Amino acid sequence: MADESERNEATEIVDGRVETVEVSKHPEATIPETDLSLADIERGRSHPVRWAVYAAAVLVAIIAPYWYGRALAVNDTAWLTAHLDAFTPQGMAFLSWTVTLAAIAMLGVAIVDSGRWIWRILFVIGxxxxxxxxxxALLRLDFWYSTYVVYGESATVANAANLGIIAAGFGVAVFAVIWVGLLVVIRKESPLNVLTRSWASFILFFAIEAAALLVVMFGGLLTTVGA
Incomplete structure (x- = not known):
């Protein structure tokens, strides 16, 4: 029988009566004592070299592929035009929108699930x-001039690619405004606060992106820019 002095007891109401019941003790600490502060522990987990390499990879992903694609457009126009003619304007707009959306989505998932590097790697690829x-597609603010100079009568497909990318970017901007507005307007204890949850935010994001794509594909923009 356990020593009475080692027993932990508490008073509770059981079936309307006050009774003294035995409760379990706290387990012994299994984490060893250390002289390191919380700041020291977090500093050890920061991995600055890894982040520096990742930042360099992001920079390369921004510069090198764009330069290579632009070089193909300028130096191998005939070869590139022959391959672009396999796409309809709607198909190219959808392709460029999908690629851009994938990159943005991977960035969002990387922020939400910050403990996994796979999302950051997929973001760089996207x-x-x-x-x-x-x-x-020679993307710039007045891309229709550049595409016409380089591609001539075949500029419609390149213009569609630009519109797909712009649609995805515009969708992100609209989503950001709406999401921040929800955070400001909805009270924390309100049932509508569920709209700010991560899963609801992703649904809202994809809905806005889909609407932006539909506007580009069926709103007459492809015809206007391609004219």
Whole structure:
């Protein structure tokens, strides 16, 4: 029988009566004592070299694919035009929108699930693909002039690629405004606060992106820019 002095007891109401019941003790600490502070522990987990390499990879993914795609457009126009003619304007807009959306989505998942590097790696891959498409399509503010000079009568497909990328970017901007507005307007204890949850935010994000794509594909923009 355990020593009475070692027993832990508490008073509880059981079936309407006050009774003294035995409760379990706290387990012994299994984490060894250390002289390191919390700041020292977090500093040891920061991995600055890894982040520096990743930042360099992001920079390369932004510059190199765009430069290569633009070089193809300028130096191998005939070869590139022959391959672009396999796409309809709607198909190219959808392709460029999908590539851009994938990169943005991977960035969002990397922020939400910050403990896994796979999302950051997929973001870099998606970013490189988007930049390559942007380079081939000569993306800029007045892209329709550049594409007409380089591609001539075949500029419609390149213009569609630019519109797909712009649609995805515009969708992100609209989502950011709406999401921040929800954070400001909805009270924390309100049932509508569920709209700010991560899963609801992703649903809202994809809905806005889909609407932006539909506007580009069926709103007359492809015809207007391609004219």
């Amino acid at each position: 970013l490189a693909a988007e930049q390559f498409v942007a380079g081939v």
